[in-house]
Amino acid sequence: MKQTMPLLRAIFLGAVSTLAAGLCHPAVAAEKKIIRNIGSDTMVNLAIAWAEAYEKVDKNVSVEVNGGGSGKGVTALIEGTCEIANCSRTFEDKEIAECKTKRGAEPKEFMVGYDALSIFVHKNNPLNEISLDQLGEIYREGGKISKWSDLGVKIPGAKGDEIIRVSRQNNSGTYHYFKEAIVGKKNEFRLGSLDMNGSKDVVELIAKTPNAIGYSGMGYATKEVKQIKVSKKTGEPAVAPSIATTLDKSYPIARPMFMYTAGEPAAYLKKYIDWVISNAGQKIVAETGYVPLPKK
Amino acid sequence: MEPTKFRSPTPSFPEGESALRAPDPANQGNKAEENPVLRPPAGGAGRNPSAPRRAGRRPVVVAFEKCVEILIHLCGISSIVFVFGIFFFVFREGAPFLRKLDFGEFLTSKYWIPTSQTNPRYGAGALIVGTLSVTGLAMVIAVPFGLGAAVFVSEFCSKRTRETLKVVIELLAAIPSVVWGFVGLSVLSPLIIDTFHVPVGVNMFNGALLLALMSVPIMVSIGEDALKAVPDSYREAAMALGATRWQLVYRVLLPAAKSGLLAAVLLGVGRAIGETMAVLMATGHSVRIPGSIFDPVRTLTATIAAELGETSKGSDHYQVLFLIGILLFSITFVVNLTADLIVKGIRRK
Numbered sequence: 001m002k003q004t005m006p007l008l009r010a011i012f013l014g015a016v017s018t019l020a021a022g023l024c025h026p027a028v029a030a031e032k033k034i035i036r037n038i039g040s041d042t043m044v045n046l047a048i049a050w051a052e053a054y055e056k057v058d059k060n061v062s063v064e065v066n067g068g069g070s071g072k073g074v075t076a077l078i079e080g081t082c083e084i085a086n087c088s089r090t091f092e093d094k095e096i097a098e099c100k101t102k103r104g105a106e107p108k109e110f111m112v113g114y115d116a117l118s119i120f121v122h123k124n125n126p127l128n129e130i131s132l133d134q135l136g137e138i139y140r141e142g143g144k145i146s147k148w149s150d151l152g153v154k155i156p157g158a159k160g161d162e163i164i165r166v167s168r169q170n171n172s173g174t175y176h177y178f179k180e181a182i183v184g185k186k187n188e189f190r191l192g193s194l195d196m197n198g199s200k201d202v203v204e205l206i207a208k209t210p211n212a213i214g215y216s217g218m219g220y221a222t223k224e225v226k227q228i229k230v231s232k233k234t235g236e237p238a239v240a241p242s243i244a245t246t247l248d249k250s251y252p253i254a255r256p257m258f259m260y261t262a263g264e265p266a267a268y269l270k271k272y273i274d275w276v277i278s279n280a281g282q283k284i285v286a287e288t289g290y291v292p293l294p295k296k
Numbered sequence: 297m298e299p300t301k302f303r304s305p306t307p308s309f310p311e312g313e314s315a316l317r318a319p320d321p322a323n324q325g326n327k328a329e330e331n332p333v334l335r336p337p338a339g340g341a342g343r344n345p346s347a348p349r350r351a352g353r354r355p356v357v358v359a360f361e362k363c364v365e366i367l368i369h370l371c372g373i374s375s376i377v378f379v380f381g382i383f384f385f386v387f388r389e390g391a392p393f394l395r396k397l398d399f400g401e402f403l404t405s406k407y408w409i410p411t412s413q414t415n416p417r418y419g420a421g422a423l424i425v426g427t428l429s430v431t432g433l434a435m436v437i438a439v440p441f442g443l444g445a446a447v448f449v450s451e452f453c454s455k456r457t458r459e460t461l462k463v464v465i466e467l468l469a470a471i472p473s474v475v476w477g478f479v480g481l482s483v484l485s486p487l488i489i490d491t492f493h494v495p496v497g498v499n500m501f502n503g504a505l506l507l508a509l510m511s512v513p514i515m516v517s518i519g520e521d522a523l524k525a526v527p528d529s530y531r532e533a534a535m536a537l538g539a540t541r542w543q544l545v546y547r548v549l550l551p552a553a554k555s556g557l558l559a560a561v562l563l564g565v566g567r568a569i570g571e572t573m574a575v576l577m578a579t580g581h582s583v584r585i586p587g588s589i590f591d592p593v594r595t596l597t598a599t600i601a602a603e604l605g606e607t608s609k610g611s612d613h614y615q616v617l618f619l620i621g622i623l624l625f626s627i628t629f630v631v632n633l634t635a636d637l638i639v640k641g642i643r644r645k
Contacts (some may be wrong), residue, residue, distance in 0.1 A: 136569075146366065159493040169602045172413040188409055191422070192584040197602050199577065208485050211495040219402055 033268050038066045039073020039086030042115055042173035043257050046288045047086055050276055053284055057275060061268055069173070077262055078102050083269055085260040088115060088173065105263025110273050113282065114291035116246045116254035117178060120203055120225045122210045127153045129229035131239035132252055135182045138163055138213065141190045148211065158210040165193035166202050167216030174199065178215050181253055199289070215253075219289020220245075246291045254291065265292040383625060390618030402619070408583045408594075409605070410613040418616045420623065422583045426593035427627075429586055430500055430579060431568045434507035438568075439561055441508070442515030446560070447545055449516060450523040451482035462517075469513035473573040476506045480578030494590040496580055501589045503579035507571055511564035518563060522556020524548055555639040566628055572597040596620050 037047055044067035051063035066072075066082075073085035078099050091099070091107050117134065121127055127148075134151065137143040145151060147161045167189060168175040181207045183189055194212075196202045202216040207224035218241050221227050229238035232252045245251035259276065261269055275281050281291040397418065449461050484505065484554025485497030492501075526549055534544045550557070572595075580592025581602065600617050607614040 031584045158495070159489060160495040162495050164496050170409070176411075186414055188412055188415075191407065191409070192582055192592075194580045195494070195594070195602070196581065204481070205498065209496055209498075213569070234325070 016188065028194050035060045035061060035063045035084060035269060035272060036076075037084045037086060038067075038068065038076040038082040040070040040088040040257065041067045042088045042177065043086045046113070046257075046285060046290055049284050049288050050281060052121060053280075054272060054275060057280075058271065060269075061272065063272065065160075073260070077107060077260055080262070083261065084265075084273070087258045088177065088255055090258065092258065099262060107260045107262060108264060110259045110261075110277065111217070111256050111293065112259050112273075112276050113257045113285040113293055114160065114254050115177070115244050115257055116241055116251060116291050117174065117181075117215050117242045118218045118221055118227045119230055119253075120156075120206045120216060120221070121228055122155065122192060122206055123224060123225060123226050124210055125153065125155050127151065127228055129231060130155040131231045131234040131238070132234070133184055135230075136187075137288050139165060139178075139189055139193070140183050141188045143190060147181075155210050160211065162211060164212040166205055166209075167193035167195050167210050168199075168202065168215075169195050169197055174215070177255065178253075179287040181255075211230055217289045218291065219286075223276060237293070238271050241293050247294050257290070270279055313318075326534050340477045347576045386618055386621045386625065390615055390620075393615035393619055394613060396544045396612070397616070397619070402616075406583070406585055408599070410616060416612065420596065420620060422585055423594055423596045423599055423620070424623070425585055426500075426579070427569060427595040427597070427624075429501045429589075429592060430575060430595055431565060433500060433504035433563060433589060434511065435561070436506035437504060438511050438515060439452040440565055440566060442512045442549060442560070443519050443557060445512065445516045445551070446519030446523060446557070450520045451541070451545060451549065465513050465516050468509065469517075471510075473510065473571060474577075475576040476510060477577030480506045480574060484578070488590070492590060494620050496579040496590070496592050498578055499590050500579060500586055503575045503593070503595075504589070505566040506578050510571060510574065511567045514567055515560045517565045518560035519553075519557050522560060525556065526552045558638055559635060562631060565631055569624070569628055569631070570597065576601050596624050600624075 004069050037051065039047075044065065047063075047065045054061065054063055065139065066222050070085075070087040070089050073082065074091065075088055076082035077085040078095065081241050085107075090109065096106055099105070106123075119130060130151075134145060141171060142274040146163055148155060148158070149161050149164055150163075168178075170189075178186070179189065194205065196205060197215075199216045199220045202214045203222055203225050203271050206212040209220065227241055229240045230252055231238035239245050239251045241251050241254075246254040259273055261273070263271075265273060279295075285292040301308065360569045402418055402420055403424065404421045405417065406422040407417040408424075409415070409418040410424060445465070449458055449465075453461065480502050481498060486501050487497070488494065488502055489497040489501070530548050530552055531544060534548045539547065575595045575638075576598035579595060579598065581594050581598055582592035582595050586593050600620055603613070604617050607617065
């Protein structure tokens with residue numbers, strides 16, 4: 001349910017602003033510019049927060065946010081049905097070429113923040129670090145690790161040895177990123193994980209379940225759970241998730257978030273993106289649980 | 297849900313022969329009376345011209361009467377319209393997928409991977425098992441408690457205790473399901489881990505316990521009505537024959553109120569199958585065939601609730617979720633139909 005809220009809010013916001021634009025006096029309506037902002041589900045919460053805050057900054061611009069995935073944003077930008085596309089990946093060469101032919105300009109990229117996933121375990125769990133390989137073996141269908149003893153861990157006070165995998169519902173952006181980065185594009189998640197309905201629920205469940213392991217946005221960490229270090233390969237040095245390690249790219253499960261425009265943005269679009277990158281916009285990034293850009 | 301709900305007053309009549317007949321003539325009598333009541337104003341206008349003040353009013357009264365009649369008629373058939381309307385719309389969204397889908401696999405496969413990019417699989421088997429097992433376990437817990445409480449409230453306790461109990465039970469029914477889910481997640485979950493020494497606290501048992509608590513109030517109130525409807529003469533006769541109170545309940549009241557009690561249980565089942573929020577939060581929401589009652593499971597309803605919000609309209613995933621809706625519809629329909637047939641069967645004897 002929680003995850004659907006941003007979408008509903010986005011739709012609601014969109015509807016309200018369209019309605020408002022329609023009802024307004026024609027002279028005012030002509031002045032008020034609408035920015036259609038479509039794309040990544042991972043970014044949708046953030047994009048809505050930005051859109052809401054920007055209403056106070058520039059009353060003549062209204063931002064309509066829609067999720068649907070990075071791919072949807074790319075298509076919308078190429079087709080010209082949005083002004084700004086949100087992407088948690090970069091444009092592929094094919095997409096750049098398509099944008100050139102259809103819009104007459106290459107897509108212009110603006111990095112607007114980072115999204116980092118933390119691996120959480122129960123606070124009594126002695127495990128301090130884990131590698132991406134091990135995570136893959138735990139979550140992948142046919143993976144070899146299903147018991148804590150396989151990792152050489154004995155959790156004090158835990159009942160049984162089974163690793164309780166906590167995951168997300170199968171259409172969340174976090175689920176797809178985790179799948180891409182850890183489970184593998186061609187592999188499937190092993191069934192039988194506990195599929196929570198929000199980033200916060202993952203952390204809450206792990207706090208109450210000693211045998212659990214799970215992933216969620218870095219911003220969702222609480223005192224009740226333990227964030228563990230992650231290494232790229234077993235044996236390599238593990239890195240703790242933080243804003244600094246995300247920025248220097250040493251933390252392996254983080255990705256940049258982008259906004260794209262078709263060619264050089266018009267003045268009102270440029271103003272919005274500049275505001276997003278400014279301290280005011282980046283403050284919202286941190287508040288919504290993502291990693292802001294390094295301070296200039 | 298609906299058909300049984302409408303029926304609930306009927307089975308609460310004891311099916312002793314005299315009792316069975318009694319309500320019917322009474323109903324017909326009512327109908328017979330209704331017509332004369334309606335007619336005099338219409339015919340009376342011509343017959344009684346000596347009352348000009350009333351005569352002027354009568355067409356208005358008649359028109360009003362007609363309007364009310366039509367309105368009530370509409371209310372009566374509206375539920376039918378709604379049920380078929382809902383069925384139509386759910387079916388329209390889900391049915392196109394039936395052509396693309398191997399229905400046998402849909403019902404039996406345990407692989408529910410609808411968002412896979414390489415090989416999406418739509419097997420609702422584990423979800424069906426999840427729904428049935430949680431509901432079944434909930435009934436194992438709820439039926440003894442619910443019917444026991446109904447017997448106690450109706451036969452054993454003093455008038456004051458009864459009033460208090462009824463109020464408290466109604467309060468139990470008024471707790472929203474999301475609150476139950478929250479209780480399951482934050483209170484029951486750690487408790488279950490500690491008490492039963494199991495690794496996960498959000499599991500089938502947790503969900504079933506909540507569903508039991510949620511369906512008990514319905515069972516108590518309908519079960520109590522059913523027991524109340526057994527004529528006192530049955531009780532007096534049993535007492536006169538020297539039966540103890542337990543013998544009275546076991547040998548006389550329970551058989552006499554059988555159909556009403558069955559309706560109570562089946563309404564509880566309907567409540568449990570359809571429940572969404574509490575099971576979404578408390579069962580662990582995990583696609584698997586459970587091996588014990590402490591395994592997490594996932595139900596049909598919770599799957600729809602968790603996934604429908606983010607699927608794009610018209611996609612395969614979207615359609616298959618509506619198909620699950622049709623499946624749920626069919627399950628509750630079968631439950632209600634069975635209840636109806638059993639109740640009718642008992643009454644015919």
